[in-house]
Each structure stands twice: as structure tokens, then as C-alpha cells.
Amino acid sequence: MRRRNELAVLPKLPLLITESADEFDALRDAFEQEIKPRGIIEQMYVHDFCSIVWEILRLRRGRAAIVNAAFRDALVHVLTECLTKPGKLQLDLDDQVQTLALAWFKNEQGKKRVAKTLNESGFDEYAIEGEAIRRSSSALELLNRMLASLEARRDKALRCIGDYRDGWGRQLRGLSDRMIEGQDVPVLVHASSEESAA
Amino acid sequence: MASERQIAANRANARKSSGPRSSAGKSRASRNAYRHGLSLSVGTNAPLAPQLETLARKIAGNAVDAITLERAREIAQAEFDLARVRRAKVALIESARACAAADRPPMPPQDPDQSAEAVRRVLPDLRKLDRYERRAAVQRDRAVFGFYGREKFSNNPKL
Numbered sequence: 404m405r406r407r408n409e410l411a412v413l414p415k416l417p418l419l420i421t422e423s424a425d426e427f428d429a430l431r432d433a434f435e436q437e438i439k440p441r442g443i444i445e446q447m448y449v450h451d452f453c454s455i456v457w458e459i460l461r462l463r464r465g466r467a468a469i470v471n472a473a474f475r476d477a478l479v480h481v482l483t484e485c486l487t488k489p490g491k492l493q494l495d496l497d498d499q500v501q502t503l504a505l506a507w508f509k510n511e512q513g514k515k516r517v518a519k520t521l522n523e524s525g526f527d528e529y530a531i532e533g534e535a536i537r538r539s540s541s542a543l544e545l546l547n548r549m550l551a552s553l554e555a556r557r558d559k560a561l562r563c564i565g566d567y568r569d570g571w572g573r574q575l576r577g578l579s580d581r582m583i584e585g586q587d588v589p590v591l592v593h594a595s596s597e598e599s600a601a
Numbered sequence: 602m603a604s605e606r607q608i609a610a611n612r613a614n615a616r617k618s619s620g621p622r623s624s625a626g627k628s629r630a631s632r633n634a635y636r637h638g639l640s641l642s643v644g645t646n647a648p649l650a651p652q653l654e655t656l657a658r659k660i661a662g663n664a665v666d667a668i669t670l671e672r673a674r675e676i677a678q679a680e681f682d683l684a685r686v687r688r689a690k691v692a693l694i695e696s697a698r699a700c701a702a703a704d705r706p707p708m709p710p711q712d713p714d715q716s717a718e719a720v721r722r723v724l725p726d727l728r729k730l731d732r733y734e735r736r737a738a739v740q741r742d743r744a745v746f747g748f749y750g751r752e753k754f755s756n757n758p759k760l
Contacts, residue, residue: 412652414652414683417684417687419691419694419698420698421715443660444676444745447676454687461716461720462720464717464720465721468717468718471718546724549728556738566746567745567746570746
């Protein structure tokens with residue numbers, strides 16, 4: 404119940420329409436079981452950590468979309484290279500390429516036809532994928548930079564929890580030392596975690 | 602090179618177009634540079650004030666002195682700034698998803714997941730928002746470590 408109260412005061416992570424709130428909660432629960440946050444500040448960092456992981460997953464799905472989006476153009480390009488023959492009319496070539504490209508997306512039979520055409524020219528389906536990756540390299544590079552940035556921030560969130568616990572531990576040790584020595588006991592700054600520490 | 606006559610004409614034209622004159626025009630022009638407002642803190646947003654204060658008091662715990670409360674408010678504010686950038690990112694992807702649904706090329710069988718496709722379309726804009734998110738996170742971390750009277754954060758290169 405206490406954890407729910409603490410989470411209620413934190414701003415909620417907005418999700419896409421296609422994303423599941425239950426899945427996000429399950430992810431956060433899994434991390435909370437591992438990290439065992441104490442107090443609102445640690446809850447905040449765990450929430451941050453989960454939000455970043457969630458975004459990393461979202462971007463990784465985007466990586467597939469980037470290559471898929473370039474797939475059609477890549478397919479047309481590779482087929483054009485395979486089917487180009489001296490003396491062949493450009494109009495006929497375009498027509499043949501478009502028909503085959505469309506067939507690829509329609510059914511398995513269409514895919515087999517394309518594969519046969521590629522094989523005849525010494526290519527296979529990986530040639531299409533390779534061309535799609537080549538065509539989307541700038542977008543993939545941008546995505547990778549964003550992923551690297553998110554991964555750095557994810558690690559930093561974990562370090563912050565560690566540093567925070569370290570500082571809190573030192574405060575407690577200092578307090579207990581002063582109590583043992585009979586000195587005046589100042590109020591702990593880390594008041595928000597008193598309930599959980601007790 | 603422009604002749605004397607052209608220079609004079611340019612100056613005369615420039616004097617004619619010295620910006621909006623009506624109050625409505627001035628008001629609109631005053632927002633010309635406004636893009637998303639993410640460089641402004643949510644502290645300026647009155648409707649969020651109660652939520653901010655609730656979080657700040659939760660962070661401050663039993664402490665009642667003004668300085669502790671003010672530092673707790675800094676943390677809460679940065680946390681809400683961070684959430685706002687994340688909301689902006691989601692809104693951006695959602696709007697791209699809506700547009701993508703309208704003008705999708707006719708190749709449905711291997712159509713990628715709608716949201717993933719939307720992410721692809723707005724990738725450069727997401728990258729720009731990333732800068733604001735990083736900044737909000739750094740401000741939050743500084744506020745947290747400042748709250749506990751530690752200098753470590755600003756000196757620690759790994760943070």
C-alpha cells in the first residue's frame with residue numbers, strides 16, 4: 404500500500420495507444436523486486452530507470468520499422484539490377500519489377516518467384532535486406548545514437564540509487580556515532596525515508 | 602551590387618514592414634519563437650502546482666523548514682519537467698501515427714507495427730527532445746544530491 408501511495412504522487416509515464424499499461428507495471432514490479440527501493444527518492448529513480456528501459460524497447464521496435472520501410476525500395480532496386488538486360492525496354496523492365504515486388508508482399512508463391520529471379524542472377528534474399536539496411540543507414544545511425552544516450556542514462560539512474568544509498572548510510576552512521584558519543588542529535592535531512600528505514 | 606536607387610527602395614520597403622502594428626498581430630508575433638515550451642519549467646504552470654507541492658512535501662518528509670521544502674520543490678519540479686518532455690515525445694509519436702495511417706503506401710501484408718513506423722518518421726524530432734529530457738534529468742539529479750548536502754554529483758565525472 405505504501406509503495407502505491409508513493410507512486411501516486413509521481414508523474415505517470417505516458418504510454419502510446421499501442422502500449423500496455425499492465426506490461427509497464429509488470430516491468431516496474433520486476434525492477435522493484437530487484438532494486439527494493441526505500442523512500443520516495445529511490446522510487447523516483449526506479450521509475451526513471453523503468454521509463455528509460457521502456458523507451459529503449461520502443462526504439463528497438465523502431466529499428467525494425469526503419470529497415471522494413473526501406474524494404475520495398477530495396478526490393479525494387481535489387482530486382483531492377485537482376486532483370487536489366489541489354490535491349491530491354493525500360494517500360495517493360497519497370498512493369499516486370501513492380502509485378503514481382505508486389506507478388507513478394509502478397510503470398511509465399513510470390514516470394515518464391517522473387518527468390519528464383521534473384522537466384523538466377525546469383526543473389527539471394529539477404530541482398531534485399533542488405534540493400535534495405537544500406538538505404539536506412541543514416542536513420543539507423545541516429546537511432547543508435549539515441550539508444551546509446553538512453554543506455555547511458557539508464558546506467559546513471561542505477562548509479563544515482565547507489566550513491567544516494569551510500570550518502571544515506573553515511574548520514575545514519577554519523578548520527579549513530581554522535582548518539583553513542585552523547586552529542587546533540589540533529590534532525591536527519593533524509594526525512595522522507597524515515598518511515599521505510601524504521 | 603545594388604544601385605543607389607535600389608538601396609533607397611530597399612530602405613523604404615523595410616520601413617514599411619517593421620512588424621505587426623495591431624495588438625492581435627503583436628500578440629501573435631510574440632509567440633513566433635515558441636515551439637514546444639519545453640525550455641520553460643513546469644513551475645510556471647499553475648494547474649500543476651498542487652501535484653508539485655504534494656510531491657515536494659512527500660520528498661521533504663517530516664522536515665518543515667523553508668530551505669528543505671524549497672529544495673524538495675526543486676526536485677519535484679525537475680521530476681515534472683522530465684515527465685513533460687516524455688509526454689511531448691509520446692504526443693509526437695501519436696500524431697505521426699495518425700498521419701501515417703492516412704497516407705500509408707499500399708503494401709499492407711508486411712506493414713510494420715504502426716507505432717514503430719511512427720517512431721521512424723519522427724526520429725529526428727525525438728532526438729531534439731532528447732536534449733531537453735537529458736537536461737531535466739541532470740537538474741533533477743543535482744537537486745536530489747543538493748538536497749542531501751552532497752557535493753559529489755557535480756564533481757563526479759561518471760554521473
